[in-house]
Amino acid sequence: DQQVKQNSPSLSVQEGRISILNCDYTNSMFDYFLWYKKYPAEGPTFLISISSIKDKNEDGRFTVFLNKSAKHLSLHIVPSQPGDSAVYFCAASEYNQGGKLIFGQGTELSVKP
């Protein structure tokens, strides 16, 4: 049973436009969410996180939105750059589960010049 789902395996966007990556979860006990990006032959790199007490968090070109009622979060990248091309993972954790992260399957973003 996949508790964190990223239903789009891939996404292609033009440079300068907005990239929107989506993530759905089923476990209502999740209260902390993170996005990581991963280049080939490297480990995941932390991008941005959000606690369930918020519905939005921004860091430069990256914004994460959380809709708790829909159990949905999204990552917006504006403007998209070719260097953003990577696999993006959504992850979630429960308060009483310490550092245990549950990851989605990832979305491969391709930003074309």
Add this chain to the structure above:
Amino acid sequence: KAGVTQTPRYLIKTRGQQVTLSCSPISGHRSVSWYQQTPGQGLQFLFEYFSETQRNKGNFPGRFSGRQFSNSRSEMNVSTLELGDSALYLCASSLKQGRETQYFGPGTRLLVL
């Protein structure tokens, strides 16, 4: 500050053998988590260590074990290797246990023949 380092980077073993992977966390980080990444299952949590104690464990068989040393370095061991253990094994470190950003190493690519 140096990032998370993992050794070896690549490893080839045969079924039935055992393997030990090593992880050195970022200086000052005291918590280490391990994840397995496979094409079919994605990124899955193995275990989390803090202060030389296992704090959390994922749904993996007892063949998978780990430990943490007093300098926060960690090792994981897989005994009686199976073909399905072929994967990228990722180590992540954080300042302390629980709701902290995890920083990942580049991983160890294990191939079981």
